[in-house]
Amino acid sequence: MLKSMTGFGRGEYSDENVKITVEMKSVNHRYNEVAVKMPKVLGFYESSVRNLLKKYVNRGKVDIFISYEDFTEGKTKVTYHEDVAKAYLELTKSMSESFGLENDIRVSTLARFPEVFTIDDAKEDEEELWNHIQSAVVSACEQFVKARLAEGENLGKDINEKLSFLEELVEQVKERSPQIVEEYRNRITEKVNELLGDTKVDEAVLATEIILFADKICTDEEVVRLSSHIKHMRETLQEAENIGRKLDFIAQEMNREANTILSKANDITISNIAINLKTEIEKIREQIQNIE
Secondary structure (H helix, E strand, O other): OEEOOOOEEEEEEEEEEEEEEEEEEEEEOOOOOEEEEEOOOHHHHHHHHHHHOOOOOOOEEEEEEEEEEOOOOOEEEEEHHHHHHHHHHHHHHHHHHHHHOOOOOOOHHOOOOOOOEEEEEHHHHHOHHHHHHHHHHHHHHHHHHHHHHHHHHHHHHHHHHHHHHHHHHHHHHHHHHHHHHHHHHHHHHHHHHHOOOOOOOOHHHHHHHHHHHHHHOOHHHHHHHHHHHHHHHHHHHOOOOOOHHHHHHHHHHHHHHHHHHHOOOOOOOEEEEEHHHHEEEEEEHHHHOOOO
C-alpha cells in the first residue's frame, strides 16, 4: 500500500519500576535520516533502537524522542556474597589451627567482614530494560506506520484524480492536432490563391509544404509516450512500498513529453493544453515528494 513520509506515533511502557514513553514524527526527505533523542542513561541502547526502526521506516526524516522515568531511585539492593564468606571461614579456620586458638567465628561476626554483604542502588537488568524500551518503540512504530498508510491512501486518491485530468488533456491534444493541419491547409491555400489569382497552384508543392508543416508540429510520439507514462504511474501506485523515487522518475519523463508538446505547438489551443499539462504534472510531483 502507498505510504506517506509524513506520520506520527506514540508508545508507552510502564510498571512499578519504570515508565518509558516514545514519540516519533517524520517529514519528507530524499533519504532515510533518523535522529534519536534519549536520556544519557539509555544511550547504550541507541544502536538497537536504530536497528529496530529500519523494519518500519525506509525513507524520510524521522525524529524519535524517548523519555525515561525510574521509580527505583532511592531504593537499595543488599547482595550476599557466599564465596567471600566461605573464604573468610577457611582463612579463620587456618589461623585457628596454625596458632592453636579457638575459632569463635559467629554469623554476626562474619557478616561484618568487608564484601560479605554489599549494598547497591537497585538497577534493572539490561536485557529486561531493553525489552521494555523495545515494547514502547514497537508500539510507537505501529501507530506511526498506520498514520503513514492513512495519509498515503489520501495521496494516492489525489494523484489518481490528477492523472485522470492529464488523460483528458492528452485526448484534447489528440483531437486538436488534425484540426491544426487542416486549418493550415486552408490558410496556405487561401494565401496562394490570393497571391496568384487564377494561376493554377501546383498541388504537389502545396502538399509537400503541408506535409513538412504537419511533421514539424506532430506530437503523436509524445502523446503515446505520455499516455504510457500515465498508465505506468497508475500501476506503480499499486505496488507494495518504496515507490517514491520511481514515481518521481516517471513524473520527470511526463514533464519531458509535455515540454516537447509545448515546444512544437504552433497553435494557441495546444499551447494552453500543454501549459495545463505541465502545471498538473508539477502538482503530481509535489505530492510524490511526500511518498516513501
